[in-house]
Amino acid sequence: MSATDTAPARHRPDMAKVVLSVRDLKKWFPIKKGIFSKVVGQVKAVDGVSFDIHAGETLGLVGESGCGKTTVGRTILRLNDPVTAGSAIFHGQDVFALQGGDLRALRRDMQIIFQDPYSSLNPRMTVEAIVGEALTVHGVVAGKKERRERVKDLLEKCGLDPVRHISRYPHEFSGGQRQRIGIARAIALEPDLIVCDEPVSALDVSIQAQIINLLQRLQEEMGIAYLFIAHGLAVVEHISHRVAVMYLGRIAEIADSKTLYENPVHPYTRALLSAIPNPDPDAPMNPHPLEGEVPTPINPPAGCRFHTRCRFAEARCKSDEIPIPIYEIGPGHQVACILGE
Ligand code: SF4
Numbered sequence: 280m281s282a283t284d285t286a287p288a289r290h291r292p293d294m295a296k297v298v299l300s301v302r303d304l305k306k307w308f309p310i311k312k313g314i315f316s317k318v319v320g321q322v323k324a325v326d327g328v329s330f331d332i333h334a335g336e337t338l339g340l341v342g343e344s345g346c347g348k349t350t351v352g353r354t355i356l357r358l359n360d361p362v363t364a365g366s367a368i369f370h371g372q373d374v375f376a377l378q379g380g381d382l383r384a385l386r387r388d389m390q391i392i393f394q395d396p397y398s399s400l401n402p403r404m405t406v407e408a409i410v411g412e413a414l415t416v417h418g419v420v421a422g423k424k425e426r427r428e429r430v431k432d433l434l435e436k437c438g439l440d441p442v443r444h445i446s447r448y449p450h451e452f453s454g455g456q457r458q459r460i461g462i463a464r465a466i467a468l469e470p471d472l473i474v475c476d477e478p479v480s481a482l483d484v485s486i487q488a489q490i491i492n493l494l495q496r497l498q499e500e501m502g503i504a505y506l507f508i509a510h511g512l513a514v515v516e517h518i519s520h521r522v523a524v525m526y527l528g529r530i531a532e533i534a535d536s537k538t539l540y541e542n543p544v545h546p547y548t549r550a551l552l553s554a555i556p557n558p559d560p561d562a563p564m565n566p567h568p569l570e571g572e573v574p575t576p577i578n579p580p581a582g583c584r585f586h587t588r589c590r591f592a593e594a595r596c597k598s599d600e601i602p603i604p605i606y607e608i609g610p611g612h613q614v615a616c617i618l619g620e
Pocket of ligand 1: 545546547583584585586587589590591592593596603615616617618
């Protein structure tokens with residue numbers, strides 16, 4: 280582990296300053312068939328998601344594969360145009376209405392770190408070209424010399440050797456080092472928000488902690504907000520100030536980290552939490568096992584979408600006639616479940 284990777288104290292976000300406000304976001308993908316590409320259905324990947332992210336805050340977004348969490352991240356970055364419905368206000372601007380220069384400015388302030396450090400870096404580009412590309416495109420540097428110095432600073436910030444590594448190609452690096460290159464690229468333009476799309480899930484467990492510590496340190500130094508997308512709750516525990524749990528295109532529960540981990544209400548959150556391995560051999564066995572498969576987002580279950588796997592389900596959970604409201608059960612703690620009544 281590099282000397283710069285020791286776990287930093289958790290950054291204190293500015294909860295009075297909302298950076299991104301997402302409301303009732305929907306992203307459906309049409310299913311087309313036949314030679315005339317007739318639309319025969321919709322994959323409702325994201326189906327009514329709302330949340331805020333504050334300055335310098337990390338919001339963990341967690342759920343099983345196919346729950347729509349990556350689609351949320353890509354949609355707010357305008358990588359999944361067009362949006363189906365809803366709004367995303369970033370620094371007071373409607374993200375989905377931006378065009379031309381305003382959209383380019385958005386791309387400068389909102390960046391992404393991809394899941395797979397093996398495929399997200401162009402194998403034919405040197406580290407200098409990869410990390411420095413955005414500096415040139417956005418006219419941040421005057422020439423090659425200045426760009427090289429800026430890239431060296433960024434590499435050093437991300438725990439890479441600026442002299443030895445700057446002229447190398449991605450295949451010469453380990454997975455953890457490649458993810459550091461991806462992070463250096465993402466912070467090059469000093470963004471206010473980075474969507475971290477499962478940035479550690481392709482890495483060894485020992486390397487995961489180093490990358491998370493690096494992201495926390497950068498947040499402390501630069502005040503960046505993160506939307507940190509992950510498969511399970513164990514990964515986001517140490518980096519997130521708040522956590523949103525997603526199930527089948529919707530948020531099931533959202534709360535500050537301490538509340539969510541100590542006092543979860545939604546049966547899905549409880550199941551995810553009890554799936555975290557406990558190193559204590561005397562600890563009780565998983566009391567809330569998750570059974571069955573996630574239903575298809577093409578034809579999601581009526582009522583509460585979790586009812587097909589929920590052992591607390593009642594008749595009213597299975598009908599759209601009385602929609603399950605979102606209950607506010609504590610400050611900032613919301614749950615879409617009748618157990619929140
Ligand atoms: Fe289970 Fe009903 Fe709550 Fe859904 S609303 S999680 S089915 S108890």
